[in-house]
Amino acid sequence: MFQLEPIAALATAPGIGAIAVLRVSGEGAIDIxxxxxxxxxxxxxxxxxxxxxxxxxxDGSIIDEVLVTVFRAPKSFTKEDVVEISCHGSEFIIQQILRRLTQEGARLARPGEFTQRAFLNGQFDLVQAEAVADLIASDSDASHRAALTQLRGGFSKQLKTLRQQLIDFVALVELELDFGEEDVEFAHRDKLRQLMLDIRRVLHPLLDSFSTGNAIKNGVSTVIVGKPNAGKSTLLNALLNEEKAIVSDIPGTTRDTIEDELFIDGIRFRLIDTAGLRQATDQIEAIGIERTQQKMRDASLVIYLFDGKNSSPDDLQTSIAEIRSSGKPYLLVGNKLDAITENERQTLETIAAEPIVWISAAKHSHLDTLKTSLSSRVRTDTAVQTGSAVVTNARHYEHLTGTDDALARAIAGLDVGVTPDWLAMDLRVALRHLGELTGEITTDDLLESIFSKFCIGK
Structure with missing residues (x-):
């Protein structure tokens, strides 16, 4: 643990409020x-x-009455001496106190510098440090749970233990290189294979969780598509419980995409209403339809909405085939349930040959069923509710993938009896990825890239 030059910043959100907190950390922070x-x-x-x-x-004049809290190293967030000053939330007062702190020897902190110091002083690893930013940015129950799990160690502590065991094996494999002419084997190959399989068993659920984790962190991009007058805009308005989109009986009313957010079971869905899919009648509608198709390509989930009253079995069959061919996860939603008979509904279900969520968007009927289906389709319930680690960060996913690929090559090498130098090369790659993941191997550029995304004061 070491203390760097003292830094100071506003730790609470900027703007006028009842209370503001300024943080000072580093060598001499308490004296300042x-x-x-x-x-x-x-x-x-x-x-x-x-x-x-x-x-x-x-000159002795009072700037503000304050409450000062002292945290002595190493029992602080940064493991340095830290002082937090709680003052009134006036922007003028905040700037005056910051000015006094800098006059006495502190400098203004860079974005994320407090958390960076906590990482450098061993308060937590790099995965946990990044979870601090995710926790601050969390805007749903699911993203909050995922960030909190990571902050408490998540998968990184388990991987660090396995990495150390792998380091021990690599040391033995590399020792064999010093005795290359004597054909000795210090690293027991069966035990090494078992360790690599154990690591991969930990990695695979994490890799599989990334699509879910990415949706938790950034919101599930959910596009509503269908033919004109299927009720897409009506459905958007009904889900949001507001008149967000213009509703009309005139086909092609929606010319551009309309977006808003909806939280279901702690998950943020980014709903996108789109232009109806048909042969365009003018240039503007053609642009709208092209944007619909682009949104479908970019979406995490597609709601295909069809008019249960006016859709023929052939039309529905064709539409389902097209949506399947896109390769996107989708929900088949039948609208205007109130206007069709039981026989008509059963006929369409037989043609679809898959579950249909039936609703009446205009009457706000069965929307809870649709919301439940949306939540289930994302498949986050188990991970979110049990607190299991979920990968939400693309950097983590990249290094986990690199580790898994390197271990797969090493196991394949064992199968064909590769020499120790080839085996050691793949094992070193796996160790490098694991080390960069948790921050045991870092570069200044990497730390700058990660912590520059944090807010100032954190």
Whole structure:
């Protein structure tokens, strides 16, 4: 653990509010805060203690009445000496206190610098550090749970243990290289194979979780498609419970995409209403239809909505074939349930040969069933509810994939009896990916890229 030069920043959101908190961390942080504070001598106070007083200008005039909390190294977020100053949320007061802190020797912190110091001082690994930013940005129950699981260690602690075991084997394999002419074997191949299989068994569920994790973090891009007058805009309005889109009996009313968000069971869905799929009647509608097709290509989930009253079996069969050919996950939703008979419904279900979610968008009927189907289609319930680790970060996914590929090559090499130098090469690649994942191997450029995305003060 080491202490760097003192840094200071606003730790709460900018803007006028009742309270603001400014954070100072680093060597001499307590001395700096003490020089602008009038109250108890902060340099003699214990860790995790709070003290009331005033912050003053160099001429002795009062800037604000504050509550100062002292955290002594290593029992702080950064593992450095930290002081947090709670003041009134005036922008003027905040700037005056920051000015005084910099006058006394602190510098303004860069984005994410407090968390970066916590990482450098071993408070947590790089996966956990990135989870701090995800936790701050979480806007749903699912994203909050995923970030919190990562912050508490998630999969990184388990991978660090397995990585250390792999390091021990690599050391033995590389030792064999020093005795190449004597044909000795220090690394027991069966045990090495079992370790690599154990690591891959941990990796595969994580890799499989990425599509779910990405949806949790960024929201599920859900596009509503169908023929003109199927009720797409009516459905969007019904789900959002507001008149977001213009509804008309005139085919082709929706010319451009309309987007909004809906939270279902703690998952954020980004709903996109689109132009009806048909042969365009003018250039503007053609552009709208092209945008619909682009949104379908980019979507995580497609709601194909059809008019249960006016869709013929042949039309439905053709439409389902087209939506299947896109390769996208989809829900088949039949609208205007209130206008069709039981026999008509059964006929369409027979033609579809797959489940249909029946609703009446205009009457807001059976929308709960649709929401349940949407939530189930994303398949996040088990991971989110049990607190299982879910991969939400593309950087993590890249290194997990690299590790798995390298181990697969090493296992294949064992099968054909490769020499120790070839085996060691694949094992080193696996170790590098695992090390870069958790931050045991880092570069300045990597840290700059990761922590620059954090907010200032965190």
């Amino acid at each position: 805060a003490n020089r602008i504070f009038q109250g108890k001598d902060l340099t003699t106070q214990g860790s995790h203690t709070a003290h009331f007083g005033t912050v003053r200008n160099t």
